[in-house]
Every structure is written in structure tokens, then in C-alpha cells.
Amino acid sequence: MEESFAAQMIAYHEASKHHYRTYAPGPGYLDWATQPDPFRRYAGAQVIPLARPASDDGLPYEAGFMPGLAPVAPLDAASISQLFFDTLALSAWKVAGDDRWALRVNPSSGNLHPTEGYLICGALTGLSDAPLVAHYAPAEHTLEVRARLTPHIWRALREGVALNRGDGLPEETIFIGLTSILWREAWKYGDRAFRYCQHDVGHALGALGIAAAGLGWQARLLDDLGTDQVATLLGVTDPRGAEPEHPDCLVAVFPQSAHFQHWRLPESILDIFRPLGWQGQPNTLSPNRVEWRWAEAAAEIVRKLAGQGSGDRDQETGVREQGTGDRSRETAASLRRIIHQRRSAREMDGLTAIERDAFYRMLLRTMPRAGAAPFAMLPWPPRVHLALFVHRVTGLAPGLYLLARDPAQTDALRAALKPEFAWETMSGCPPELPFYRLASGDTRGIASRISCGQDIAADGCFSLGMLAEFEGPLNAHGAWIYPRLFWECGMIGQVLYLEAEAAGLRGTGIGCFFDDGMHSLLGLKDRRYQSLYHFTVGGPLEDERLTTLPA
Numbered sequence: 266m267e268e269s270f271a272a273q274m275i276a277y278h279e280a281s282k283h284h285y286r287t288y289a290p291g292p293g294y295l296d297w298a299t300q301p302d303p304f305r306r307y308a309g310a311q312v313i314p315l316a317r318p319a320s321d322d323g324l325p326y327e328a329g330f331m332p333g334l335a336p337v338a339p340l341d342a343a344s345i346s347q348l349f350f351d352t353l354a355l356s357a358w359k360v361a362g363d364d365r366w367a368l369r370v371n372p373s374s375g376n377l378h379p380t381e382g383y384l385i386c387g388a389l390t391g392l393s394d395a396p397l398v399a400h401y402a403p404a405e406h407t408l409e410v411r412a413r414l415t416p417h418i419w420r421a422l423r424e425g426v427a428l429n430r431g432d433g434l435p436e437e438t439i440f441i442g443l444t445s446i447l448w449r450e451a452w453k454y455g456d457r458a459f460r461y462c463q464h465d466v467g468h469a470l471g472a473l474g475i476a477a478a479g480l481g482w483q484a485r486l487l488d489d490l491g492t493d494q495v496a497t498l499l500g501v502t503d504p505r506g507a508e509p510e511h512p513d514c515l516v517a518v519f520p521q522s523a524h525f526q527h528w529r530l531p532e533s534i535l536d537i538f539r540p541l542g543w544q545g546q547p548n549t550l551s552p553n554r555v556e557w558r559w560a561e562a563a564a565e566i567v568r569k570l571a572g573q574g575s576g577d578r579d580q581e582t583g584v585r586e587q588g589t590g591d592r593s594r595e596t597a598a599s600l601r602r603i604i605h606q607r608r609s610a611r612e613m614d615g616l617t618a619i620e621r622d623a624f625y626r627m628l629l630r631t632m633p634r635a636g637a638a639p640f641a642m643l644p645w646p647p648r649v650h651l652a653l654f655v656h657r658v659t660g661l662a663p664g665l666y667l668l669a670r671d672p673a674q675t676d677a678l679r680a681a682l683k684p685e686f687a688w689e690t691m692s693g694c695p696p697e698l699p700f701y702r703l704a705s706g707d708t709r710g711i712a713s714r715i716s717c718g719q720d721i722a723a724d725g726c727f728s729l730g731m732l733a734e735f736e737g738p739l740n741a742h743g744a745w746i747y748p749r750l751f752w753e754c755g756m757i758g759q760v761l762y763l764e765a766e767a768a769g770l771r772g773t774g775i776g777c778f779f780d781d782g783m784h785s786l787l788g789l790k791d792r793r794y795q796s797l798y799h800f801t802v803g804g805p806l807e808d809e810r811l812t813t814l815p816a
């Protein structure tokens with residue numbers, strides 16, 4: 266019998282693990298001659314410049330997470346510019362000698378940036394008289410128009426198939442699409458690159474949800490859509506020569522106050538989109554491409570059919586209430602300043618500590634809360650939990666801890682992990698935080714060892730592994746769940762990056778870790794849970810050899 270797609274994805278996952286003795290298959294060196302261009306361009310497409318907004322307008326940091334704090338922005342050229350500026354724009358240039366490279370609002374493994382962003386919208390004041398599909402070009406902060414739509418098509422798209430009264434997306438909706446160029450990442454990371462592309466999509470989704478909240482808008486992942494449908498709507502169905510662009514997802518963004526029942530794409534729309542006069546020729550990113558067969562196979566195996574929804578959570582009701590509206594958590598920071606100053610720490614100082622209550626506030630932010638950005642965007646229940654290495658948290662003994670992001674999973678986690686773990690609750694811990702001490706002790710050595718020997722995992726205040734429910738969702742839903750587990754991890758990472766900045770610290774995503782080293786530390790003997798992404802937060806050391814220039 267042919268192996269199921271889920272089984273094939275589990276095989277990919279195993280094949281892309283780093284082990285203490287061997288790394289996942291990769292090039293092992295950097296072939297500078299074939300390094301892909303980090304910027305996709307559509308030569309010949311009409312360009313719409315976006316005005317550059319201020320990166321600090323004093324909007325409070327909390328507005329990026331709590332519904333209703335930011336005033337609802339009108340949907341126009343200025344707000345579209347702000348949305349992209351706060352999600353995918355350049356945030357700085359780094360200079361070392363003759364080398365110069367751009368950093369962005371969204372982080373990316375190896376700074377390779379496989380994620381591309383698209384906009385589908387109606388006619389908008391100051392932007393376009395006609396509805397359009399456009400590609401976002403971060404280097405210039407412009408839109409490249411790929412296709413124009415008639416008002417009739419736009420309306421049919423937004424309203425969707427109306428089965429009940431109130432179905433369809435609100436009038437002031439825009440769609441943001443994300444795609445990944447696998448080769449950008451595979452050039453350096455080989456077969457493990459497919460995972461990193463998915464982390465990056467998650468970071469971009471997190472950035473989008475937070476940026477939308479800052480405009481008084483909400484974002485919803487439209488996960489009923491199939492892969493081919495997303496490709497057709499974004500105009501990325503052609504194989505792009507040697508550098509395919511994989512369609513990942515489409516997100517609806519609309520005012521916070523608008524009501525959203527249900528939206529389903531009318532099939533007839535696709536017949537209109539396919540033959541649209543798509544404008545612009547995609548640039549060639551690299552003179553040559555090495556085929557990383559496992560990574561490319563993974564991108565095919567996870568293709569999703571239309572209507573295959575995760576469907577576990579009603580779009581409208583959201584997840585359990587988790588302390589929404591707690592104003593005591595507010596900080597004095599400015600949302601957009603934090604978004605644009607976000608950066609990865611290259612080294613941690615091994616000294617800085619964080620207060621216990623500040624640490625708990627960070628963890629609370631990673632919990633899904635009804636209506637709160639960015640996790641309210643996801644139509645599925647939380648499937649990712651945190652196994653934490655606490656190094657320097659004042660008021661909390663060093664050791665190994667666990668945060669069950671879905672409290673209903675606590676028993677299942679307890680059954681899967683080492684039986685000798687203490688599962689001790691902490692006095693002073695907020696009641697809405699299902700946080701447990703598993704074992705006390707100095708975990709700096711093991712944290713660094715598991716993170717491919719990277720000291721940043723030991724020299725921060727804490728580091729962590731993101732434990733995703735794995736085999737269960739894959740077998741229940743299919744291979745298409747696999748990237749979504751990584752998206753959730755990336756979103757958690759994005760929240761931690763911003764939380765670290767807001768607390769005067771710095772974070773770093775850690776994609777390089779020894780998967781099974783982490784699993785054996787936790788006593789995981791099967792694939793019920795897999796650690797999919799690691800992260801560290803601490804006091805950074807600046808690299809004096811680098812100069813930073815504004816974006």
C-alpha cells in the first residue's frame with residue numbers, strides 16, 4: 266500500500282533532524298556564486314510607491330495585542346503602507362567592511378527571507394481606483410501590481426459563497442497572501458530548509474496579526490482554502506522557472522469591530538483569476554539551483570485540498586478566555602518602535618536576569634486569548650507547548666519548566682514526559698498560566714548542547730523548546746497540518762522577540778538544535794510531541810564590528 270501523506274511527512278521530519286553525530290543533509294558550505302537574490306521583483310509591473318510612515322508614533326505597545334486599544338484606521342493608502350511597514354518592511358542595514366545586508370521587521374533563519382507578501386484589495390483612496398492583486402517589494406516599500414480586478418469580481422471574492430445571512434467578509438476587508446521561495450533557504454540549509462520556511466511564515470503571520478491590531482484591525486487565517494486556490498488568487502501558479510514560489514496562506518484583515526461569520530471561496534472565481542492578464546516578469550534569483558529532494562518533496566506532500574479545514578475551533582467563539590483586558594500588564598513602550606527595533610541577539614551576556622513577574626508576563630503573552638492578537642488569527646486550538654530552561658529569573662529556581670499553552674493538554678503531556686518529573690506548581694504564578702516545574706538544577710550546559718552547541722541558549726535569562734502535538738494531528742488531519750505546527754511556533758517566536766525588546770532584553774530564534782537530544786531530555790519515547798523550534802531571551806552583547814544604518 267502507498268505510504269500515507271502523513272507518514273511521508275513524518276519520514277521528512279526524521280530525515281531533516283540534526284543529530285549529535287550528523288547534521289541533516291545540507292551543502293556544508295556557502296556557494297556565494299549561487300546565493301539567491303533576497304528580493305523578488307516583477308519587471309514591467311506597474312509600481313505603486315507607499316509613503317514611509319513614522320516608525321514611532323507613540324501608539325502603546327499593548328495595542329498590538331489587546332483588541333480595542335488602537336483606534337480603527339480608515340482603509341486607505343496610508344494604512345496599507347503602515348500594515349506592510351510593520352509586517353515585512355526593511356528595518357535596518359548592517360555594514361561590515363564592504364559587505365552590507367538588509368534586516369527586516371520579520372526575522373528569518375540565516376536572514377535569507379524566503380517569505381513573499383501579496384495584497385488583494387478593492388479600490389482604495391490614494392492607492393488604486395480599481396481592485397488589484399499586488400506583490401509587496403520590501404526593499405523599496407512599494408507595491409507591484411500583478412493584476413487588476415473588476416469591482417464585480419472583487420465583491421464576489423469578498424462576499425464568498427453565501428449560505429446563511431451574514432456570511433461573507435466585511436466590506437472593509439483586504440487579503441494578505443504569503444508564499445515561500447524554498448531555494449532561498451535551501452541554498453544554505455539543504456533539506457532542513459523546508460522547516461525554516463515554515464517558521465518564517467509563522468513569524469510573518471505573527472507580525473501581521475500584531476501590525477493589524479495596531480491599526481484597530483483583526484486578521485483571520487482563511488484556512489478552508491486549498492493550496493492551488495491560494496496559488497491562483499495570488500498569481501503564483503506558474504513554475505517560476507527554476508525557483509518555484511510555494512503558496513502558503515491567505516489572511517483576511519478587517520476592522521476590529523466588524524462581524525465575521527463564515528467565508529468560503531466561490532469556485533467560479535478561480536476560473537476568472539486564472540486567465541487574468543498577470544503583469545510583470547519574476548526576476549531570476551540565482552544562476553543555478555541545487556535540488557534538495559527531501560525539502561522539495563515536503564513542499565509537495567503538504568499541499569492542502571480546498572475544504573480540508575482544521576475545523577477544530579469555531580472562528581467566532583475563539584479559544585478559552587485567558588485573562589483578556591488585564592491593564593496591569595501594560596508597559597510604557599511604543600508598539601512601532603518595538604516592532605522596528607526588533608533584532609536577534611548574536612551573543613548573550615551571561616549575566617542579565619529577569620524578574621519573575623516580568624517573565625510570567627512574557628509567558629502570558631504567548632497564551633492564546635479570545636480575540637487577542639496574534640493567536641486569534643488561527644482557526645485551530647493551540648497545539649504547541651513550551652519546555653523552558655530557566656537560567657536567570659529572579660525569584661524562580663533554575664531548572665526545567667513546562668508551559669501547557671492549552672491547559673486541557675496537561676495530562677497528555679504529563680503522560681508523555683519522564684515519569685519522575687515533579688509537575689510542581691509555583692506560588693505567585695498567575696492562575697491563568699499552566700506553568701510547572703519539572704526539575705530543578707542548572708540546565709545551561711544541556712540547553713546549549715541541544716542547541717547545536719550555541720552559547721546563546723545558555724547565556725540568556727531563559728531558553729526554550731516548542732513542543733508540538735505531532736503524530737496525533739498529522740494522522741487525524743493529514744500532512745497539510747505539518748507546516749501549520751511550524752506557523753504556530755513562528756508566531757510564538759515573534760511574540761517573544763517583541764516581548765524581549767519591550768522588556769529591555771533581546772531574543773533569538775534557534776532553528777539549529779538536536780531534535781532527539783531534546784526529546785530524550787524530556788523522556789519522549791514516541792512522536793506524540795516533537796520539539797519544532799527553540800528560542801532564547803536574555804541580555805545581548807552588541808557586535809562592535811558591525812555598523813547599523815537606518816532602513
Ligand SMILES: Cc1cc2nc3c(=O)[nH]c(=O)nc-3n(C[C@H](O)[C@H](O)[C@H](O)COP(=O)(O)O)c2cc1C
Nearest residue numbers: 368369372373374375376464608609774775776777
Ligand atoms: C526560524 C529561525 C531560526 C533561527 N535560527 C537561529 C540559530 O539557530 N542561531 C542563531 O544565532 N540565530 C538564528 N536565527 C536568527 C536569524 O539569524 C536572524 O533572524 C536573521 O539573521 C535576521 O536578523 P534579525 O532577526 O536581527 O532581523 C533564527 C531565526 C529564525 C526566524
